[in-house]
Amino acid sequence: MEVLFKVIRQQHNSSAKVQTYLLEVEPGNTILDCLNRIKWEQDGTLAFRKNCRNTICGSCAMRINGRSALACKENVGSEISRLQQLAAHTSKTNAIPEITIAPLGNMPVIKDLVVDMNDFWNNLEAIAPYVSTASRNVPEREFLQTPEERSRLDQTGNCIMCGACFSECNGFEVNSKFVGPHALAKAYRMVADNRDSETENRLEKYNEGTQGVWGCTRCFYCNSVCPMDVAPLDQITKIKQEIIAHKQKSDSRSIRHRKVLVELVKAGGWIDERQFGLQVVGNYFRDLRGLLGIVPLGLRMLVKGKFPLSFEPSEGTQQVRSLIEAIQEEGSRE
Structure with missing residues (x-):
């Protein structure tokens, strides 16, 4: 079967470009097999990392059709099947299957598929x-x-x-x-x-x-x-x-966020938003800077009529509380 490989190529600190390579492949060929053939048969300048070819070393990670994966693990057949499933929800189809290969994200490109x-x-x-x-x-x-x-x-x-x-x-x-x-x-x-x-x-x-x-x-x-x-x-x-x-809850805002959330949901079945901001951001009125920081938000909510002046517990509060307590008990046994 013929497959068109679209490789995102780039030199360090330069704009990326798409280069295409047409290969006759088998469904069981891995993406790394195909890249090797491109390098050996069509373009010796293509740069990518590889080593074990057996899902052990992690060297050949790259983005394949938009998601990061190991080129030695993913094969042509599974990639085309995945793309066909996605295409079933759209009207776009290609006469020749296409596989797009790009470097990993969140890391600067050195050359082609090789990242720093x-x-x-x-x-x-x-x-x-x-x-x-x-x-x-x-x-x-x-x-x-x-x-x-x-x-x-x-x-x-x-x-x-x-x-x-x-x-x-x-x-x-x-x-x-x-x-x-x-x-x-x-x-x-x-x-x-x-x-x-x-x-x-x-x-x-x-x-x-x-x-x-x-x-x-x-x-x-x-x-x-x-x-x-x-x-x-x-x-x-x-x-x-x-x-x-x-x-303890007083140690940091992140910890208060988790603990206060659970306590409020246990108490009322859902979050009492009036208490949540005061307890998490304001640290129970101990953090004046935090309190002052949420005052503008509170005023805007009042003006827009979105500030909850009262709180009604959920009708399912008891069931929610029982569920949380069961999970907490299970966690304590572990």
């Missing part, structure tokens, strides 16, 4: 991605773990640092201080490791501003593109749960 991953690696280093035993006596032999303790590390240990999640991260796109899902997934790997002696310090660090877990926008893209099912968003959520369990 310095931010990616620097952000990983920022979370101290190694087990620390500095405060403990090092045993004569290895630190032993039970199978249950080791199993907590399995999912995050599967990360191959391909950069797919970082490429799609909306949190980093709008906030360059956010360390990214790859770093925080590895961070949970450290938090969950019973051999690590820096858990409290780690949670303090990951709780800082929007560079840690609170910078995540919960868009779910990292989970959807991860080729190894690491589920970075799930790991970020676990760190948040650890932080909330160790912190």
